[in-house]
Amino acid sequence: MxxxxxxxxxxxxxxxxxxxxxxxxxxxxxxxxxxxxxxxxxxxxxxxxxxxxxxxxxxxxxxxxxxxxxxxxxxxxxxxxxxxxxxxxxxxxxxxxxxxxxSPLRQSREAFGWENYHTLDEINAWLDGLLISYPDILSVHHVGYSYQNREIRAIKLSHKNNSAAILIEANIHAREWISSATATWLLNELLTSTDPEVVDIATNINWYFIPVLNPDGFVYTKTTNRLWRKSRYPHQHLCYGVDLNRNFDFMWMHVGASSNPCSDTFAGPTPFSDPETKALSEFMTAHIDEIKVFITFHSYGQFILTPFAYTYEPADNYEQLKQVGNAGADAIRQRYGTNYVVGSSAEVLYMNSGSSRDWIKGIHNINISFTIELRDQGSYGFILPPEQIIPNCLEIFDGLKAIVSECKIIGYL
Missing domain, CATH: 3.30.70.340 (Metallocarboxypeptidase-like)
Incomplete structure (x- = not known):
């Protein structure tokens, strides 16, 4: 966003x-x-x-x-x-x-937690530790490689092989650090919580987490430009990168995307021009029979966005999407009073095209495909303070549990 x-x-x-x-x-x-x-x-x-x-x-x-x-x-x-x-x-x-x-100075051996934002290496090391600690229920799936040859990984949490799955994708936009922090926190909670409701959804649903889809851009925000948004593919000599969330092959370049390589919404020279989007599309297609819910985390604005963004025409199951989204927003509001707006991107935010959310709905007709724009509403924007990470995660998990519950009622899970 x-x-x-x-x-x-x-x-x-x-x-x-x-x-x-x-x-x-x-x-x-x-x-x-x-x-x-x-x-x-x-x-x-x-x-x-x-x-x-x-x-x-x-x-x-x-x-x-x-x-x-x-x-x-x-x-x-x-x-x-x-x-x-x-x-x-x-x-x-x-x-x-x-x-x-x-980004305060931290001790190099500080345990992984959610009081601060982490580097890509720290996130991957933490994931490696989880895979060792939970070998029976966690597995790593190779999604692909970035332009700069960094591996993109999906972590699968599965107690039952034949269960329906939820796929959570984060940090497709490099500067939106709260997205990967939220994804890792949720994974940890599903693994460690003793709350019966959490144990139930962790046990009876398969979960895929892609904490950092855009590793090159994410690393670049840590080393060079905190406000970088795109990938790092050099499609043009002076202007690097593609807006990966405009690069999917569904209504590509229809609206709200740019053909200018220097624009932050540059959609790429062709759909799936960048390895990150091509890899994600192939991964989702390979697992599409299993995936029933897709959620992509972004910031900022506090929205639960449904398909579609390229048109004001509603999705075929828009009423059900709104029903599920409203259940999530109501649950989020209960903890701290944080208000989330629910609706299609075209309706409540802005028009765009070529996003992962619209692609999986438009191409594969998955029932639930949401973009969740996390805190806040602009007081900090993309630079959400670390002390808000855990409160954000707590309320989002409240919303996620409500989304799962409503999907079960409708018959989507």
Whole structure:
């Protein structure tokens, strides 16, 4: 989610060596209400400004847009707000301050937990430990390799071979760290909880977890650019990467995707041009008879999104999708009062095409295919503080249990 149209790497490419850690001192995030067509038209022109403006939430008439403003563009932005009579609120005063607070120094031998975000190596080492500790119910499945030859793995939790399965995919967008943190927490809870309800769904449903679908991009956010979104495939010399969630071969490039390699929504030169999406599609196709529910974790915004995003026409089982999604949202709300909006992406968020959610529904007609946009609603955006990891996971697990229960009632599981 949160489209960064003017890719942040391009802002710096003339003066920054790619191996250096980019910083975002005094970069600000403003929320602006798009109230008329003239405001929308002008705001959309900023998408082509490679010198200091970018979007975390696209401008859409009647909704709020989140715009990142570099220090050298602040006066221009203020002039624009005045000229267009925009209703503007600053959400983040200094992006770098949030980044610095997000990644405190940690002891190298600290046990794996969810008080902090982890590197890819730490996640994989933890998964390796689980495979040793739970050899009878956990197995690793090779999904494929990334462009930079990092393995993409799926961990299967299975007590009964013939059970229906739920597939959870995370970190298709590199900067959305809370997604992989949530996936790993859920796996751990299904393995270790003694709660009878959790034991039941862990025992009687097969679970596949792909914690990091975009390992190259994820590593790049750790080493070089915290706000990187795409893969790292060099389809064009100056602009790397593809938005993997625009690269699936269903309504590819229909709407809400870009043919510009420098755009953060670049859909790739062809569908499945990148090895990560091709590998996931082949993995899901190979297991499609088993998979009954597909959930992809993203951030941010607090949405449970149903197919489809390329059209306002509802999916064939839209009422059931809404019923299941609403059950999840109601359960999420019970713990901390966190509100999630349920609906198709086209209806409640924005239009796009080529996503994993729409592909598995559109090609394989799986009954339940959700995108869950995790915390928050923009106060921190993609840089959700570590202290919110566990509260986020707790409420999402409440929602997931309700989703499973509602699917059973309907007959989907």
């Amino acid at each position: 949160g489209i960064l149209k003017g890719i942040l790497a391009i802002i710096f490419f003339a003066s920054v060596v790619w191996s250096r850690q980019l910083t975002f001192h005094d970069f600000k995030v403003f929320s602006v209400k798009v109230e008329n067509e003239e405001q929308l038209r002008i705001l959309k022109t900023l998408e082509n400004d490679d010198d200091g403006f970018s979007y975390w939430k696209d401008p859409i008439l009647g909704r709020d847009a989140d715009i990142v403003v570099s220090p050298n563009k602040l006066n221009d932005f203020n002039d624009l707000v005045s000229a267009l009579k925009l209703n503007s609120t600053m959400k983040i005063a200094n992006i770098q301050k949030l980044i610095d607070a997000e």
